[in-house]
Amino acid sequence: MVGELAGGYGTVVLMFGFAAVAMAPALVVSRMVSPRKRSNPVKFLPMECGQVPSGAGRTHFMMQYYPYILMFVVFDVMAIFLYAWGGSLLSLPRDATLPMMGFLGIMFGAMAFALYQTGRRQIW
Numbered sequence: 001m002v003g004e005l006a007g008g009y010g011t012v013v014l015m016f017g018f019a020a021v022a023m024a025p026a027l028v029v030s031r032m033v034s035p036r037k038r039s040n041p042v043k044f045l046p047m048e049c050g051q052v053p054s055g056a057g058r059t060h061f062m063m064q065y066y067p068y069i070l071m072f073v074v075f076d077v078m079a080i081f082l083y084a085w086g087g088s089l090l091s092l093p094r095d096a097t098l099p100m101m102g103f104l105g106i107m108f109g110a111m112a113f114a115l116y117q118t119g120r121r122q123i124w
Contacts, residue, residue, distance in 0.1 A: 066117065067114045067115070067117040067118040068114075068118075070110070070113075070114040070117070071111060071114045071115075074107055074110045074111050074114065075111075077107065078104070078107045081100075081103060082100075085100050
């Protein structure tokens with residue numbers, strides 16, 4: 001029983017081993033080649049695209065597209081789960097439709113919240 005369970009993870013352990021073997025030389029070589037001089041004070045200044053920043057660091061974030069982004073995420077997650085559910089619908093028992101209806105209820109609740117947010121002009 002334990003051998004069968006451990007045998008299933010052999011490829012995962014092999015991939016982790018390969019990742020460690022591939023990563024170690026890359027880290028060592030980058031450490032050997034990187035410059036060691038860290039006394040340049042300009043290097044540690046905050047920069048915006050190579051220029052010294054001007055003005056306030058914090059500005060008002062426009063919430064104009066937040067509801068649309070939320071609707072996109074809701075539709076994206078819904079499409080992923082509905083595609084998998086629809087692909088195996090014929091082989092599932094009838095009891096499997098109730099959790100999916102609950103999932104759709106939660107997703108449409110989030111969609112209704114996003115649509116409610118679009119009507120709030122004071123957050124724009």
